[in-house]
Amino acid sequence: MSKYPAEPYKIKVVEPLKITTKEERKRAMEEAGYNTFLLYTEDVYIDLLTDSGTTAMSDNQWAGMMLGDEAYAGSRNFVNLEKAVQEVYGFKYVVPTHQGRGAENILSQIMIKEGDYIPGNMYFTTTRAHQELNGATFVDVVLDEAHDSTIELPFKGNIDLNKYQELIDRVGADKIPYICLAVTVNMAGGQPVSMQNIKEVKEISEKHGIKVMFDATRCVENAFFIKEREEGYQDKTIADILKIMMSYADGCTMSGKKDCLVNIGGFLALNDEKLYQRATELVVVYEGLLTYGGMAGRDMEAMARGIYEACDYHYIEHRISQIRYLGDKLEAAGVPFVKPVGGHAIFLDAKKFLPHIPQDQFPAQRLAAELFIDSGVRAMERGIVSAGRDKDGNNYYPKLELVRLTIPRRVYTYAHLDVVADSIIELYEKRDQIQGLKMVYEPPVLRFFTARFEPIS
Template sequence: MRSYKAKMVETISLPSREKREAILDEAGYNAFNIPAEHVYIDLLTDSGTGTMSDEQWAALFRGDESYAGSTSFAKLREAVEDVMGFPHVVPTHQGRGAENVLYGCLVDEGDIVLNNAHFDTTRAHVANQGADPVDCPIEGAKDPSVDGPFKGDFSVERAREIVADVGADAIPVVVLTITNNSTAGQPVSVENTREVADFAAEIDATFVVDACRFAENAYFVQQREAEFDGSSIADIVREQLSYADAVTMSGKKEALVNIGGFAAMHDAELFEAAKQRAILYEGFPTYGGMAGRDIEAMAVGLREAVEPPYVEERVQQVQELGEMLEAEGVPVYKPVGGHAVYLDAGQLFSQLPREQFPGQVLVCELYREGGVRAVELGSFAFPGANRLELVRLAVPRRTYSREHLEHVAETAGAVADRSEYVTGLEITGEPPVPELRHFSATLRPVTE
């Protein structure tokens, strides 16, 4: 039984199949272009789509809208230091704002940035600075059938090979994403975090943690890493983040709000540089592109994120969806991650070549079959990369019930039953930034 109850509801409805067909065509077979009013179950992202608590709603009314030095910012700064251990905080409008602020201070043209696996906006921000984003996944991370407790770990061995090729001076930043969104939401161990921190220190690089889902990661550590058996989520969070020099954070995930983010760090000199860049791109350093009410709600959400009932129920609901999908015969990346279930479209549509984007085909078929919106994280979202053809079903926090998840599983099962009859897709238009093409590119069914 959930540890919360609903205080507000929103009516949803499933458009007719005929209408869903027309909507897909009008959207250019891109789920980002589908109007939300025509989506029945929306699993496009868990970013900013969750349900806030009554305490967070109360915080909205307490928000201080002062341009400079607001009391709401002071509460956020205190929450970040208490929960995550960082004394210096630069608020931003969301996670990609934090990436722009921090990487704009740390990365120059010609640099190389290492990550266990860059997500789309992180990769784009590194590339925008003229640098090269390079992934360092561990062996087995790209195999959906391989079991392992921490498949999101960073391969220090691979990173050392890169250093041997290019030299340490070419690598100013090492990033660890927890949980690893681009590797099916897989967690990262504290042991690996320590190893990456030592490696970054060896090459004199700034060690940055992308902490968007830090509490979910801590839950997996609690359950799977022997050293932390019996430790609290809050204590694990502080331990794991203590090894980082800085973090970027989208508050739209584990801070449980609909907008907002921040960069936080230990170094006072980096803090001053980040504040100046934030003034240029985000706003004054005590509001950073957010209303005071949103900052206040984020401060509350950060503290709620490390409360045991929330984290346990959050992860277990995602695990439950994974079990339902497997029962329907849908190929699922194993083990299931903390914020989403990733479907293996390459296996499901094995007859489709990569250039016909089997993952994006699955996204479209899920909407066509049951009004379910998902996102492709394969060759369409990451052009040129040797990636699995995955589709992410990201579950919003504290939003959907078991019945909603049952509909998702039944929809995916129906698609799987007719998988041999689907048609591939081809791109008809795309933006000039390849790292971001999946947000706005248009496609059409292959006719030959």
């Protein structure tokens, strides 16, 4: 049996969890329109909806919160955040935002013009939305294997260099302002990108005058996989690997609510002074002054300290081990999920879990709802609902129809994950009894947040 490291922390403060009955959970799910985003947390036992902003901060970060400098301009906490980004990631300029999508909005506005193309290693919901709202077309250039849940590759999030070059040849480099390189790839199951692939993407991009912009939200997880799996990096620290990774990018968007270990905040980091100047012009329109963006001083201080804490090997080893622990229990029971286990979540393969439900009847959405009803575990759909519609109003049909079980950082123990595994295994054993859904309300953009559903009788 595999051995998993114990938590590299001790518990100082606890938050009681509410235990509900199955009838209460069924009623709550019906009121939420079978959308786990619309549940109230008071009805949730174990919350695996997201790892975004759900981190348990350290005593050091909480101490930093008390040193918040809430000056409107020139906050000392911004100076500390800027220093952390420069030292750990190596970028010259930092534009703070309220969270990652604020950075995505600004990047899209300063770099995209109507008719452009943005290649990337699989779409992410808010990223693609901002790109499309600014007139670009997203083009997926990830490895084909990333769309198959059964294939095991060490770096399944890699860019397919032939696809990337073919796009450049087809539309012209002048139509591609940047490539969006996610490290790791969320929608593929938290799959990492190798350092070699990052280098090769940089070489092609430089040759054609295309900038490389990272979605660096889970870059620490990517660095861990490089250390573990790629030749030549085993003896390097996480901080060393991060610095090398980022040296191949011209900038990045960051949701600090993940690998910066905070509950709110983000930033856009850049090396180009002219792009930075344009970004500062927009941040005052959409976020706030350039030295606080959308964050309070105390939040910038917590993020600065979290950036350093995330580089601790024992922290990230335990985090990845929790994901693997849950994966190993599901694997032993034959439950289908995305292989190999990624960095932040287990992704159940709803097409294989519920093969009798067609994709138009939202099998992943229904499976997430049933998991909550069964045990109070809240997860998230990552399939046809999340994919949304194209410019002509037609549904995207992603090859992967997934339920994401996202593990918050430093929040739950292995015992909590036992509860999650037991519930999923029980549902798998009676999967034939689960039926599909119909959508009864659909918002025009990012529908997965607020859409409502009803069971198909």
